[in-house]
Amino acid sequence: MIRIMQIGYGYWGNNVAKKLILSSKFELEYLVETDLKKCEMARTTMPNVPVINDYLEKLDEVDAVAICTQTEYSFQIAMDAMTAGKDVFIEKPLAKNVALAEQLVKLAKEKNVILHCDHLMIYNPVVRYIKKMIDNGELGDVIYIDISRINLGPIRKDINAMLDLAVHDIAVIDYLLGGFEPEYLDIVGTKFCGKQENITYLTMKSGEKLVNINSSWISPVKVRTTTIGGTKKMVVFDDLAINKLKIYDSGIDVIQGEIYGDYEFKTRVGDVFMPHISFEDSLLNSLEHFADCIVKRKESMSGPEQCIRVMKILEWAQNILKSQK
Ligand SMILES: NC(=O)c1ccc[n+]([C@@H]2O[C@H](COP(=O)([O-])OP(=O)(O)OC[C@H]3O[C@@H](n4cnc5c(N)ncnc54)[C@H](O)[C@@H]3O)[C@@H](O)[C@H]2O)c1
Incomplete structure (x- = not known):
């Protein structure tokens, strides 16, 4: 012990x-x-x-x-x-x-x-399930990740909504993509009350992958959704739902045209699958890891290497927010 x-x-x-x-x-x-x-x-x-x-x-x-x-x-x-x-x-x-x-x-x-x-969300069993889907190629290449982590309070005085909430999402993205170091980053925030941003919209790009994270303490409803679009399938992880993960066999297919070099885009709407993923306590998993x-x-999965990558993103975003004052 x-x-x-x-x-x-x-x-x-x-x-x-x-x-x-x-x-x-x-x-x-x-x-x-x-x-x-x-x-x-x-x-x-x-x-x-x-x-x-x-x-x-x-x-x-x-x-x-x-x-x-x-x-x-x-x-x-x-x-x-x-x-x-x-x-x-x-x-x-x-x-x-x-x-x-x-x-x-x-x-x-x-x-x-x-x-x-x-970074307890990386110890969540649904996140681990999505990671396996990405690693075994089932999703195809990840095109975008769109995350909302919004709720009503608590309003923190020492840090803003991004530092409080988006830190989880950045760690999850880093974990899912095997390390995430964006080339482009932008953020806007608003201070409805206090000296810290209560709502932030963070956008990042790495190669052709787009990431959008919405963090807020001023939302009438609690939302915890992560949508990931892959070239083969797409998933929606709703942490507040009973069936937390929905896998959509949907996407955009590129069809070769009749003339050489011509092509068109066709939407593909297929089945929706909801895997059974047994409940595990993420905080307990984090402690036991x-x-x-x-x-x-x-070394821990959320140890020095991941922390520094996550902190660099947070600091980059913080500097942009400060420059907007
Ligand atoms: N992993 C997560 O999902 C998650 C969720 C919420 C908060 N947090 C993090 O947990 C930390 C604490 O947040 P909180 O909301 O519990 O804050 P809090 O203010 O409610 O609690 C912090 C406590 O630490 C005590 N403290 C401060 N200095 C101390 C010292 N030297 N010795 C002993 N006690 C001391 C304070 O008296 C206070 O009771 C923050 O870093 C926050 O970001 C993590």
Whole structure:
């Protein structure tokens, strides 16, 4: 069993703690929280887990840490933990910018510790199913990916909607395409309330592949859809539906004309298939992949390499948003 300390027990940390307790791979040794009310909540819900205020106090008693604080505090905690030789599970985004992310990655390499960022959507069984379809050629070449991750709040003060929401989608795209480094990127956002963009529209292009990501905290309805158009088939992943994945045997065929060099486009509308994909908890999968990496001393799928690619996209987009002020 991996002895782990969790730092931060807010909105998301609450979920992480539950999964750490559920998993047979971890022993949650300590929970660290600076907010006294949240400490009390943690003591009530998890009476067997000691709750402390300062992570440095007990760092030497654990093998790994799970950092679930706000992004602005997670960098220093991760640096302290890795300096002490601990494997690190860190909530997304890895850091506030590429320079800080690169410092974390450098230290992880120097200390030979596992650095795993919780890009949890890549541990979703539907995403894994789509990845297999892309890798075995069933979709054909991916032409476009169109994603909506929109809902009503919570409005964050420390980061904007893109950093909060699109980070998942960029990681998924990176995973599905075996690494995604666009040549073109543009973004627009609007600040309805506060100092951060509450809605962002991010567009990217790599070769002939187009990507569009819509992130919003100001939508009356919650939407979680990913549409992927391939040259052979197309898929729609609706994370809120009962049948989450629909595979459309539809597309555009290019038909050779009668005269040499002439051609026409014909729409092809075929069957729609809904595969049964058993439910798996993505957060638990993410934590257990981290555990597996610790045991086998192998790099995480959402480890340094993916994190840096994702962070570069986020920073590029952030710089464009800043220039629009
Ligand atoms: N993977 C996901 O799907 C997902 C979903 C939501 C949030 N998140 C991420 O989780 C992180 C936390 O988000 P949240 O919404 O839970 O924030 P939050 O503000 O609700 O909770 C953060 C907690 O960390 C505590 N904290 C801060 N510094 C600390 C320290 N030095 N020691 C101990 N505790 C400390 C705060 O008191 C707070 O309770 C963010 O990075 C966010 O992006 C991830």
